[in-house]
Amino acid sequence: MFGQVLLMQFKQGLRNKQYMFWTVFFPIALGTLFSFAFKSIYNNEQTQVIPVAVIVEDSAIEEYKVMEAFSGLGESTLEDDVAAYQEAMAVAAAKGEECDMENPVSDELSEALDSVENFDDLRKVSFDVFPEKYVSDEVSNITENDLPFIEVINTVAYEDGTHMLDRKDAASMEEAEQLLRDGDITGIIVVSSLTDISLKVYDNGTSESILTSIISTYKRQMDMVIAVMNDDELSAEYDNMDSILDEKLSNIDFVEASGIAGDNKDPFVAYFYNLIAMICLMGSMSALSAIVHNQANQSTEGMRIDISPVNKTVYELAQYVAITIMQLIILMAALTYYMYVLKIRYGGDVGMIYLTAAASSFLGTSLGFMVGHIGTAKEDFKNMILLVITVGGGFMSGLMYPDMKAIIEEKFPLFNRINPSAVLTDAFLTLNLYGVGARYYRTMAYVGILTVVFMAVGIAFSRRKQYASL
Numbered sequence: 001m002f003g004q005v006l007l008m009q010f011k012q013g014l015r016n017k018q019y020m021f022w023t024v025f026f027p028i029a030l031g032t033l034f035s036f037a038f039k040s041i042y043n044n045e046q047t048q049v050i051p052v053a054v055i056v057e058d059s060a061i062e063e064y065k066v067m068e069a070f071s072g073l074g075e076s077t078l079e080d081d082v083a084a085y086q087e088a089m090a091v092a093a094a095k096g097e098e099c100d101m102e103n104p105v106s107d108e109l110s111e112a113l114d115s116v117e118n119f120d121d122l123r124k125v126s127f128d129v130f131p132e133k134y135v136s137d138e139v140s141n142i143t144e145n146d147l148p149f150i151e152v153i154n155t156v157a158y159e160d161g162t163h164m165l166d167r168k169d170a171a172s173m174e175e176a177e178q179l180l181r182d183g184d185i186t187g188i189i190v191v192s193s194l195t196d197i198s199l200k201v202y203d204n205g206t207s208e209s210i211l212t213s214i215i216s217t218y219k220r221q222m223d224m225v226i227a228v229m230n231d232d233e234l235s236a237e238y239d240n241m242d243s244i245l246d247e248k249l250s251n252i253d254f255v256e257a258s259g260i261a262g263d264n265k266d267p268f269v270a271y272f273y274n275l276i277a278m279i280c281l282m283g284s285m286s287a288l289s290a291i292v293h294n295q296a297n298q299s300t301e302g303m304r305i306d307i308s309p310v311n312k313t314v315y316e317l318a319q320y321v322a323i324t325i326m327q328l329i330i331l332m333a334a335l336t337y338y339m340y341v342l343k344i345r346y347g348g349d350v351g352m353i354y355l356t357a358a359a360s361s362f363l364g365t366s367l368g369f370m371v372g373h374i375g376t377a378k379e380d381f382k383n384m385i386l387l388v389i390t391v392g393g394g395f396m397s398g399l400m401y402p403d404m405k406a407i408i409e410e411k412f413p414l415f416n417r418i419n420p421s422a423v424l425t426d427a428f429l430t431l432n433l434y435g436v437g438a439r440y441y442r443t444m445a446y447v448g449i450l451t452v453v454f455m456a457v458g459i460a461f462s463r464r465k466q467y468a469s470l
Contacts, residue, residue, distance in 0.1 A: 003318075006318045006319075006321055006322040006325075007322070008322075012290075014326075016286065016289075019282075019285065019286045019289075022282050022285070023279055023282045023283060023286075023327070023330050024330055024333075024334070027275055027278060027279050027282075027334055028334060028337060030275060031272065031275050031334070031337070031338050031342060031344075032342065034271050034272065034275070035342040035344065038271065048206075048207065049162070049163065049164065049165070049166045050164060050165050050166065050186050050187075050207045050210060050211065051165075051166045051167075051168050051184065051185045051186055052153075052165050052166070052167060052168065052185055052186055052187050052188070052189055052211065053167070053168050053169075053170040053175075053176035053179055053180070053185050053187075053188045053189070054150065054153060054167055054170075054188075054189045054190075054191065055170065055172075055173055055176055055188060055189070055190045055191065056144035056147065056150065056191045057190070057191065057192050057193075059192060059193055060144070060147060060191045060192055060193050060194065060196075061142060061143070061144055061147065062126075062127055063123050063193050063194055064142060064146070064147055064148075064194060065127045065139060065140075065142050066122060066123065066125050066126070066127050066130075067122065067123075067194070068138075068139045068142065069127060069130040069134075069135050069139050070116070070122060070125070070130075072134070072135065072136055072139060081104040082104055082105060084101070085099075085101055085102075085103055085104055088101040089101075104131070104133075104134075106129070106131065108129040109129045109130065109131065112125045112126075112129045119226045123193070123194075144191075147191065147194070148194065148218075148222070149191055149194070149197060149218055150191070152214070152218055153165055153167060153189070154167070156214060164210070164214075165214075168184065168185050170188075173188070173190075176188045177200075180200070180201075180202060181202075186201065186203075186207045186208060186211065187199050187200060187201040187207075187208060187211050188200040188201075189211070189215070194222060195219060195222050195223075195226070197215050197218065197219065199211055199212060199215055212406065216406045217433065220433075224439070269344065269345065269346065269347065269432070270398050270405075270425065270429065271398075272338055272344050272346065273346075273424075273425040273428040273429060274394055274397055274398055274421065274425050275334075275338070276331070276334070276335065276338075276357055276360065276424065276425075276428065277360070277394065277397065277420070277421045277424035277425050278390065278394055278421070279327075279330065279331055279334055279364075280327070280331065280357075280360045280361050280363060280364035280420075280424055281363075281364045281367065281386075281389070281390040281393070281394075281420055281421065281424075282364065282390065283323060283324070283326075283327035283330075283361060283364040283365045283368065284364045284365060284366075284367040284368030284369075284371070284386050284389075284390070285368060285383060285386055286323050286326070286327075286365070286368065287319075287320060287323050287364075287365045287366075287367075287368030287369045287372060288368035288369075288371055288372040288379070288382055288383065288386060289368075289372075289379065289383075290316075290319045290320075290323065290372070291316060291319070291368070291369060291372030291373060291458075291462075292372050292379045292382065316369075316462060320365060320366075320369055323365050323368075324361060324362055324365045327361040327364060327365055328358055328361050331357050331358070331360075331361050332354065332357070332358075335353070335354065335357050339353075346428060346431075346432065347428075347431065347432030347433075348428075348431040348432050348435060349431075349435075349436070352431055352436060353428070353431065356427050356428060356431060356444070359427075359444060359447055359448070360424045360427065360447060362451050363420055363423070363424065363447055363450055363451045363454070364420070366450070366451045366454035366455045366458070367386070367389070367420060367454050368386065369454060369455060369458040370454040370455070370457045370458040370461075371385055371386055371389075372458070373457070373458045373459075373461035373462050374457070374458075374461055389420065390421070393419045393420055393421035393422065394421045396408055396415070396416075396419055396421065396422060397416075397419060397421035397422040397424075397425045398425065405422055405425070405426075408422070417446060418450070420450060423443070423446045423447055423450060424447065426443050426446075427440070427443045427444060427447060430443045
């Protein structure tokens with residue numbers, strides 16, 4: 001029975017003109033349009049030097065000094081001095097005398113050290129609590145040019161080695177804004193802390209998108225730095241904080257990639273990530289249609305299925321497999337067209353790109369499987385729900401406005417973890433920027449978790465279906 005249902009559903013899908021249009025012809029047409037509209041822009045402007053003004057607030061320098069001072073305590077003589085002080089205290093106590101040796105750790109420093117459990121605690125500490133004796137001159141003399149982001153600004157380059165950014169002098173925010181109004185700079189970057197980087201622009205062109213991409217990539221890498229610092233096991237693998245920064249910030253956007261990590265730094269490739277996500281999610285409509293037609297209160301076909309001796313769960317799973325296989329074929333064909341006809345470089349190992357797309361197709365059909373089982377609404381209403389999830393989720397993940405995903409990540413990151421479009425696009429983005437590693441596996445884990453949750457919810461609601469009368 002399973003094979004017969006699978007073959008029947010496969011044939012029905014091929015005959016469904018609406019389904020074939022939205023999953024085959026529309027994505028190919030839209031991808032071709034995107035290719036003509038965006039592909040040449042990046043190629044033509046990728047060596048253009050972008051003038052920017054950078055405003056560094058004192059709080060950013062203070063925060064970095066605290067981090068460096070805290071990191072350097074282990075390399076100073078503090079540990080030896082504390083041991084000597086404790087020994088002197090023990091000797092004095094044994095003699096019944098008072099210890100005349102000064103405690104190398106002040107009450108303020110002791111309180112600060114006791115309060116630090118993670119990065120957020122560390123950034124609240126004042127630099128003044130660190131004794132000068134245990135702070136190197138290098139740390140004391142830190143300037144804005146020593147900040148990790150400023151080092152990125154000064155060194156980031158295009159693939160041909162051309163420096164990407166030309167930093168213009170601006171003594172104040174007012175002066176920088178005047179340069180922006182006069183058209184002398186493309187944007188103003190404000191560095192408020194190691195992770196709080198903002199961009200002010202007046203336009204929305206290629207140069208502005210590249211600036212946004214640099215800042216977004218830096219923030220993602222800094223998130224990895226902070227994650228390592230907050231994890232005792234991971235941080236133990238590094239000599240100090242500088243070694244963590246050197247490793248995590250060495251692959252900021254537009255530098256040469258290695259291994260099976262991607263080498264496409266074109267910011268417009270995000271549109272094609274979203275196209276693949278859209279194809280995957282369009283498959284949800286076919287799954288929804290099949291599930292709704294199986295329900296006795298929706299169609300005469302559903303009535304016959306409900307009173308037949310067939311196992312309904314097995315019947316629906318056969319349909320799910322058929323739709324997923326069809327989605328895989330369509331997705332592989334579209335991806336091949338994008339990569340080998342339109343010459344779109346998704347970035348990363350080709351085999352892993354296809355594998356990621358294959359895993360993503362299961363998420364789309366699982367979504368339709370779940371929505372089809374929830375409630376007793378008609379098919380049109382449920383299709384409208386899927387349309388909102390697909391189109392609205394696509395907008396939130398950057399299909400219409402490429403910076404939207406970064407904005408959501410900053411304001412409400414949980415939404416990007418449950419938005420199917422964002423999860424799928426992030427899988428391809430991670431593969432391009434970082435290759436196969438912990439971050440990629442974590443992203444694919446989100447894909448797997450959502451797929452399993454959608455399927456589990458769908459099956460649970462399917463088994464609860466009962467009809468008092470038909």
